[in-house]
Amino acid sequence: MRVEHEDNAKAMGRQAGRNMAGAEEPYRQLPFFYSDLFDLGYEAVGELDSRLQTVEDWTEENRKGVVYYLGGGRVRGVLLWNVWEQVDAARRLIAEPGPFQPGDLAGRLPEKEQP
Numbered sequence: 162m163r164v165e166h167e168d169n170a171k172a173m174g175r176q177a178g179r180n181m182a183g184a185e186e187p188y189r190q191l192p193f194f195y196s197d198l199f200d201l202g203y204e205a206v207g208e209l210d211s212r213l214q215t216v217e218d219w220t221e222e223n224r225k226g227v228v229y230y231l232g233g234g235r236v237r238g239v240l241l242w243n244v245w246e247q248v249d250a251a252r253r254l255i256a257e258p259g260p261f262q263p264g265d266l267a268g269r270l271p272e273k274e275q276p
């Protein structure tokens with residue numbers, strides 16, 4: 162899988178260096194990228210493939226919300242659209258085995274702060 166984004170460039174470089182120094186560790190980094198478009202910004206975690214089923218959960222239509230990408234009963238990717246500090250929570254959700262139905266996902270992110 163070819164990933165042309167900053168996070169991958171850093172993580173893969175670090176891992177390649179470790180393995181050249183003898184670590185012999187697998188590369189398990191889940192792809193992540195971000196960008197800003199004028200006053201909108203997003204962070205994208207995992208596999209954002211338009212062939213997957215998408216579940217949109219907007220707080221504010223097309224301006225703030227989360228889009229989940231579903232495949233084989235699992236969350237394969239998460240688009241955080243003007244929703245911040247949820248990348249690790251998205252990674253945890255993608256790691257969950259499920260199975261997930263579209264109706265299970267509304268309100269899953271952003272994760273509520275722990276009391």
Ligand SMILES: Cc1cc2nc3c(=O)[nH]c(=O)nc-3n(C[C@H](O)[C@H](O)[C@H](O)COP(=O)(O)OP(=O)(O)OC[C@H]3O[C@@H](n4cnc5c(N)ncnc54)[C@H](O)[C@@H]3O)c2cc1C
Nearest residue numbers: 164165166167168169170171173174193194195196197198
């Ligand atoms: C306009 C633009 C916007 C982007 N925006 C985003 C973004 O919003 N979010 C995001 O996640 N990613 C973004 N990216 C992608 C991200 O910048 C790249 O994926 C990342 O920089 C790749 O890093 P790299 O180290 O693999 O390659 P590079 O940064 O391309 O580094 C390769 C280096 O190798 C050098 N080099 C090449 N050939 C040789 C040679 N024969 N000998 C010696 N040196 C050589 C080059 O000069 C270069 O310095 C953007 C890219 C562009 C171009």
